[in-house]
Amino acid sequence: xxxxxxxxxxxxxxxxxxxxxxxxxxxxxxxxxxxxxxxxxxxxxxxxxxxxxxxxxxxxxxxxxxxxxxxxxxxxxxxxxxxxxxxxxxxxxxxxxxxxxxxxxxxxxxxxxxxxxx
Amino acid sequence: xxxxxxxxxxxxxxxxxxxxxxxxxxxxxxxxxxxxxxxxxxxxxxxxxxxxxxxxxxxxxxxxxxxxxxxxxxxxxxxxxxxxxxxxxxxxxxxxxxxxxxxxxxxxxxxxxxxxxxxxxxxxxxxxxxxxxxxxxxxxxxxxxxxxxxxxxxxxxxxxxxxxxxxxxxxxxxxxxxxxxxxxxxxxxxxxxxxxxxxxxxxxxxxxxxxxxxxxxxxxxxxxxxxxxxxxxxxxxxxxxxxxxxxxxxxxxxxxxxxxxxxxxxxxxxxxxxxxxxxxxxxxxxxxxxxxxxxxxxxxxxxxxxxxxxxxxxxxxxxxxxxxxxxxxxxxxxxxxxxxxxxxxxxxxxxxxxxxxxxxxxxxxxxxxxxxxxxxxxxxxxxxxxxxxxxxxxxxxxxxxxxxxxxxxxxxxxxxxxxxxxxxxxxxxxxxxxxxxxxxxxxxxxxxxxxxxxxxxxxxxxxxxxxxxxxxxxxxxxxxxxxxxxxxxxxxxxxxxxxxxxxxxxxxxxxxxxxxxxxxxxxxxxxxxxxxxxxxxxxx
Numbered sequence: 182x183x184x185x186x187x188x189x190x191x192x193x194x195x196x197x198x199x200x201x202x203x204x205x206x207x208x209x210x211x212x213x214x215x216x217x218x219x220x221x222x223x224x225x226x227x228x229x230x231x232x233x234x235x236x237x238x239x240x241x242x243x244x245x246x247x248x249x250x251x252x253x254x255x256x257x258x259x260x261x262x263x264x265x266x267x268x269x270x271x272x273x274x275x276x277x278x279x280x281x282x283x284x285x286x287x288x289x290x291x292x293x294x295x296x297x298x299x
Numbered sequence: 300x301x302x303x304x305x306x307x308x309x310x311x312x313x314x315x316x317x318x319x320x321x322x323x324x325x326x327x328x329x330x331x332x333x334x335x336x337x338x339x340x341x342x343x344x345x346x347x348x349x350x351x352x353x354x355x356x357x358x359x360x361x362x363x364x365x366x367x368x369x370x371x372x373x374x375x376x377x378x379x380x381x382x383x384x385x386x387x388x389x390x391x392x393x394x395x396x397x398x399x400x401x402x403x404x405x406x407x408x409x410x411x412x413x414x415x416x417x418x419x420x421x422x423x424x425x426x427x428x429x430x431x432x433x434x435x436x437x438x439x440x441x442x443x444x445x446x447x448x449x450x451x452x453x454x455x456x457x458x459x460x461x462x463x464x465x466x467x468x469x470x471x472x473x474x475x476x477x478x479x480x481x482x483x484x485x486x487x488x489x490x491x492x493x494x495x496x497x498x499x500x501x502x503x504x505x506x507x508x509x510x511x512x513x514x515x516x517x518x519x520x521x522x523x524x525x526x527x528x529x530x531x532x533x534x535x536x537x538x539x540x541x542x543x544x545x546x547x548x549x550x551x552x553x554x555x556x557x558x559x560x561x562x563x564x565x566x567x568x569x570x571x572x573x574x575x576x577x578x579x580x581x582x583x584x585x586x587x588x589x590x591x592x593x594x595x596x597x598x599x600x601x602x603x604x605x606x607x608x609x610x611x612x613x614x615x616x617x618x619x620x621x622x623x624x625x626x627x628x629x630x631x632x633x634x635x636x637x638x639x640x641x642x643x644x645x646x647x648x649x650x651x652x653x654x655x656x657x658x659x660x661x662x663x664x665x666x667x668x669x670x671x672x673x674x675x676x677x678x679x680x681x682x683x684x685x686x687x688x689x690x691x692x693x694x695x696x697x698x699x700x701x702x703x704x705x706x707x708x709x710x711x712x713x714x715x716x717x718x719x720x721x722x723x724x725x726x727x728x729x730x731x732x733x734x735x736x737x738x739x740x741x742x743x744x745x746x747x748x749x750x751x752x753x754x755x756x757x758x759x760x761x762x763x764x765x766x767x768x769x770x771x772x773x774x775x776x777x778x779x780x781x782x783x784x785x786x787x788x789x790x791x792x793x794x795x796x797x798x799x800x801x802x803x804x805x806x807x808x809x810x811x812x813x814x815x816x817x818x819x820x821x822x823x824x825x826x827x828x829x830x831x832x833x834x835x836x837x838x839x
Binding site for chain 1: 326327328329331333335550551557561562565566569572573574575576577578579584585588591592593595596644663664665668669672673
């Protein structure tokens with residue numbers, strides 16, 4: 182997929198997350214990176230029709246629940262996603278992960294993110 | 300950074316970084332005010348203190364507990380009965396408040412002996428209550444009273460009594476938020492893990508950061524019970540002290556107000572491996588999404604979908620009646636800490652309201668990240684505003700109403716801007732599907748109040764119209780509505796009861812809920828006594 186097109190589609194998904202999701206706002210930067218990694222990876226797997234469960238822990242089940250919810254919402258809001266190839270979904274979701282890491286952590290103005298303790 | 304310079308605060312240059320205008324191309328890397336910093340000298344803040352944040356916001360909603368402030372009587376009086384965190388067992392926590400009534404002589408000679416006497420006296424006066432929360436205040440923290448030692452002595456002398464000591468004096472943080480943090484961790488350290496609960500469902504959650512304002516918790520409890528989920532404890536609205544000792548035994552922490560209670564969730568995740576799931580219980584879509592993902596977690600998404608379908612069918616036509624009449628209404632959404640982000644987007648998409656400003660008194664930058672994200676470009680985001688800034692913003696933005704607490708709300712009234720109380724609520728509960736309709740109704744009644752429109756007339760100079768008499772809200776709201784909407788047979792006004800909570804409590808008494816057995820998975824009723832007062836055994 183052309184990079185500009187992928188970025189335009191990624192921006193739509195980012196908009197949805199910014200308006201509807203709370204999981205990206207954990208109070209510490211290291212925690213946000215984990216949330217982004219686990220939930221967006223699983224969302225990508227769900228959208229590509231792959232197994233998104235790693236183990237039977239409650240932690241994994243939590244990330245999977247967020248991913249299932251997010252993937253369902255993406256399909257409701259953006260019908261183009263069901264017609265997008267697996268490779269293109271991977272490209273868009275990888276861009277999304279990169280963007281979320283930047284907005285919520287690396288480029289964030291939130292001064293509390295670097296505190297060590299909760 | 301698109302900082303917003305208030306004219307009234309030009310003499311306090313540090314204030315500049317506490318307000319931003321969200322532009323069309325702004326995101327969180329370019330537009331975010333400072334937050335959770337010490338109030339700047341010279342600005343008249345609307346914040347509460349750390350004692351208030353611990354006691355009033357989080358401690359006191361616990362039911363069946365004697366809430367005793369160790370300090371001057373004013374501290375406890377000023378944090379009493381101003382928020383309607385009701386309980387389903389008689390509202391002891393609202394009816395009574397206790398103080399050790401520290402005086403000048405106690406400051407000189409110490410107040411520990413008097414405190415002990417007061418604790419015993421309170422327990423004897425209310426023999427049916429076995430739990431007590433003691434809150435330190437500025438005065439008793441400064442004189443160095445050892446409240447924990449006194450509490451230990453009493454617990455030894457009065458077996459069966461349990462005392463939680465909250466050391467969060469007023470000066471222990473920039474705002475009430477400092478008190479939220481302290482009471483979260485102190486309760487966890489002192490009491491969580493000391494009880495063993497009876498588990499009667501396969502699906503067990505803690506409901507965290509929920510304070511049962513006018514029955515919010517009981518609305519959500521109904522949904523959870525309909526899904527067969529056991530609520531081990533609610534932190535803290537309508538929550539029992541004994542249940543809260545068992546927080547470590549849940550499968551999932553469902554977190555509503557992250558501002559006030561994320562700390563205990565994060566620690567439960569680290570210490571006990573219980574995941575934290577943040578939810579939004581306000582708004583149709585947000586509540587549905589929340590139930591859906593809890594359903595995914597336990598593998599009962601079909602139960603969630605069934606509730607969502609039932610609730611949409613019952614309440615959506617009523618929400619849409621108000622949404623049709625509230626399109627484009629301008630609102631300043633100025634609550635305390637979390638509702639700016641819980642509500643901003645849902646107000647826009649589901650009721651058509653244009654949120655022109657968000658503010659938070661005690662929120663952190665994390666709250667503003669959510670608030671700025673969820674409001675539309677053009678909105679003004681303010682951290683810890685002073686009264687003059689609030690006035691200047693209202694004069695500039697000309698909102699149709701503001702949703703805030705009673706202190707800034709009364710200020711708004713003075714300049715003829717109507718306000719809804721979204722701290723203690725006007726006619727809540729506002730949570731869940733039914734609650735969201737009630738909020739839409741209250742907004743409608745506020746914006747189109749014929750009585751309020753009279754305040755815009757100044758009898759000292761304006762001509763008072765004598766040719767207009769009878770007027771209703773609907774006569775005002777329907778002026779520009781299409782006939783299709785006006786004559787719709789599908790849309791209807793709110794039909795929620797004056798108070799929906801007795802209906803929910805009656806449903807609980809009738810014991811209509813079923814839960815899956817933790818061993819066999821068989822769905823069956825659970826004795827009502829367990830639903831109302833689950834068995835908890837003391838453990839070391």
